[in-house]
Amino acid sequence: MINTPYLLFLGDAPDPLAAKVAQGIRDWRPEFALGQFRMEGCRADMGLPDMTLTEAYRAGCRTLVIGVANRGGVISQAWKRILIEALEAGMDIASGLHNLLRDEPELVAKAEICGRQLHDVRIPSVKYPIANGEKRGGKRCLAVGTDCSVGKMYTALCLEREMRERGMKASFRATGQTGILITGDGVPLDAVIADFMAGSIEYLTPPNDPDHWDLIEGQGSLFHISYSGVTMALIHGGAPDALILAHEPTRPHMRGLPGYKLPSLEQLRDTALNLARVANPDCQVVGISVNTQNMDQAEALAYLAKLEADMGLPATDPYRFGAGKMVDALAAI
């Protein structure tokens, strides 16, 4: 569990896209984002107050979150100097970088001296149990995709926001590095050891109030041969009451697999529901979430209308057009 609130470290981001972790926190947990720290030449801006490390600590920041990808996969000397000062100023550091903070002896030594924590969210910090398959109280929703990277995390975050605005009990449950940094907690599922994958998801989504919804961040796809095992573990560990089908209609082939076509939404529906009912016989498919970022508005709306007619399910792009329809469907379960 990462201490909040955060100072968002934007470093020397060459462009706004490099700072997508910071952007995610800014968009989805604005209450955690007290300030930003930019180095010379930084081309990203979250519109937050620029703070020195000392100012950030005084303002209440308890963790510096590395909100930007590093160049060349190396933690540079320039970065390291600032990270060390952050520890001295009283903040922990959280990172989703491939190179781990814990592999930097200077940071480790300084953190020890200052009594501060280094959070490498790529690496599990918990010894997860093996899944026991016991029925838990509370409701769970999982987005499953025709492919990887089709908007499953944004779908879950949109649902959480809409539910909370309606006064419903809802928790986004992060299963990837960005989601963990956004919310300060979660399971880095792609780094969990095979035998404990489903158990880690049971751990992430414990028994809860009957009217509480866990909105579990999806990963991979049952139809993506590199990562389908991860998706399978999410379906059986999460034991969802509701599935949402997630899709990006303009993709020519499965991500990173030129020889593999995307499945149809009907194939995804039938395959995922069949498997989900092993863990939860009452599971239903409640809607379709379409990432329409590559379509203009008229095209997107026409596509969604046709999908609703063809599949008999509410269909929306929850980030562009709101998640209301889907929350209506979930609230009716």
Add this chain to the structure above:
Amino acid sequence: MINTPYLLFLGDAPDPLAAKVAQGIRDWRPEFALGQFRMEGCRADMGLPDMTLTEAYRAGCRTLVIGVANRGGVISQAWKRILIEALEAGMDIASGLHNLLRDEPELVAKAEICGRQLHDVRIPSVKYPIANGEKRGGKRCLAVGTDCSVGKMYTALCLEREMRERGMKASFRATGQTGILITGDGVPLDAVIADFMAGSIEYLTPPNDPDHWDLIEGQGSLFHISYSGVTMALIHGGAPDALILAHEPTRPHMRGLPGYKLPSLEQLRDTALNLARVANPDCQVVGISVNTQNMDQAEALAYLAKLEADMGLPATDPYRFGAGKMVDALAAI
């Protein structure tokens, strides 16, 4: 890769069942099993020559394989003394125990001095790639089970033996600790990190001659919620041309999950084939392997005959009645 042949260490096995790894090697790789080493009070016997450590080395043994479970999950002082002598005698040590050889400082130090290897086969020793899904030459067969521990490893080993007796090209591909110790190589799939599971199976079953069969050891079950992700990765990483359905008909519920019933063989067939065709559109279900150890002979034969009639597939207990029917079906692909 573990150096062969082996001296089988039976330790102080309290009963023959405790030595099931040794038994597996004795049954399936008799050419690797040159001798056995028994301590006082050992109640297991592989019918092999009892050898001292020096005799074993002189006879050609290059690895002492721990063929027995340890009591209380601890490597005892009595064991440790013998393991150290084995290193001094010139042999490596291979173990599938939960407690690792590498966590015993005395063994590590001695191995270093003697230039010997400690193989903990529970832990992957290779950095596996992410699966790329590319079509590989050669044929692959995978057994998928209605549950865990229904005889998938023995099925693959029986098929390998029958194929080799017919002069066909065939390789058992181990994916679990026992299988790895039996053959000296393989992937400990349940200990692989989630993102690399399917890639580890591609690595294990590389391109081969068009008429070569990989007989991949199955793991878990698509219907066992604790381990289904592992099974899914095997199906997509292995990209099998042929599936065999594996079943144990007397089991009251899924192993370790009292609330979960076993699926029917029809459900298993349809679910597994649907998923396998994502990776290999030509995949077929070719037969049914039944573990009939809890049935008498008449009962077993009647059950198999009914299954063949109902499912239209060859059905046998390959360990009890031979794998001929299944190899006929595979050879016809």
